[in-house]
Amino acid sequence: MELIIGTRRWSTWSLRPWLALRKTGASFIETEVELRRGEATKADLAAHAPSGLAPVLKDGDLAIWDSLAICEYLAERFPAAGLWPADPAARAQARAAAAQMHSGFTALRGECPMALDQPPQTKALSPETQEDIRKLVRLWRELLDRFGGPFLAGPWSIADAFFTPVATRLRTYGVDLADYGDDGQAAAYADRLLQDPDFLAWEAAAQG
Ligand SMILES: N[C@@H](CCC(=O)N[C@@H](CS)C(=O)NCC(=O)O)C(=O)O
Incomplete structure (x- = not known):
């Protein structure tokens, strides 16, 4: 298998399936495409998948794009890895939380990009981002209370991969x-x- 990822320092969408793939224990090749938001990057990525975006997983002649679709594929391909919780209620809420991250928290995502090469800094946050953070805390507390931790829905799952960039x-x-x-x-x-x-x-690889 090969996982095509974007720039490690800030490609949050690439980090999520990369974590899930690591948890399977499978060996894989990783190919980093430096994202320069230009025509050359578009051409590089379009060669791998119709989305023209990273990440893309290649398994034989199959290409799967989109971080959530890749994680779902890995959960089916490696059932013993337990990438989703075994308990149906925990699994349903872990999926809901991952989907919420995948399609939401847009103010927080836009205003506070992942920047693994940057030192900690203070930033004035907009009311929309502050509301996203309140929503995030409510969600995390609710799931941690309900399933008892240590991760969002009990043992580590794809939902935790989705929140690691946050x-x-x-x-x-x-x-x-x-x-x-x-x-x-x-x-x-x-x-x-x-x-x-x-x-x-x-x-470490992002900073190296
Ligand atoms: N919904 C997609 C989003 C993927 C995405 O936006 N990827 C960005 C990098 S994080 C990208 O490839 N951008 C192309 C570019 O910067 O040229 C997913 O979940 O995989």
Whole structure:
């Protein structure tokens, strides 16, 4: 298998399926395409998949694009890896949370890009981004309470892959979740995502 990823420092969409693929334990080739938002990048990516976007997973002659579709494919291809929780209720809510991240939190995503090469910095956040962070804290606390942690729906799952880039954004832009309704649980969860050995390997490669 080959995973085509965008620039590691900031391609959040690439980080998500990369984490899921690492959790399967399968060996894979990774090909990084430097995203320069120009015609050359478009041509590079269009050669791999019709979306013209990274990430793309290649398995034999099959190409799968879009981070969520790739994660779903991996969950089916490697059932023993437990990429979704075994419990149906936990699985349904893990899927809902991943889908919410995939299609939502647009203010937070737009205003606070992942920047693994940047030192922590303070940033004035718009009301829309602040509302996204309050929503994030509510979601995290609800799932952590319901399923008992340590990850969002119990054991590590694709939902956690989807929120790992958010944890980096919170760290980079110095967001104190206590200001957004956290009792400490959400911040501890974000730290847990940032201590994940696979995330640390991605981060080291991004900074190297
Ligand atoms: N919905 C897609 C979004 C993919 C996406 O937007 N990828 C960006 C990089 S993070 C990209 O390839 N941009 C092309 C460019 O910058 O030229 C997914 O989940 O995979």
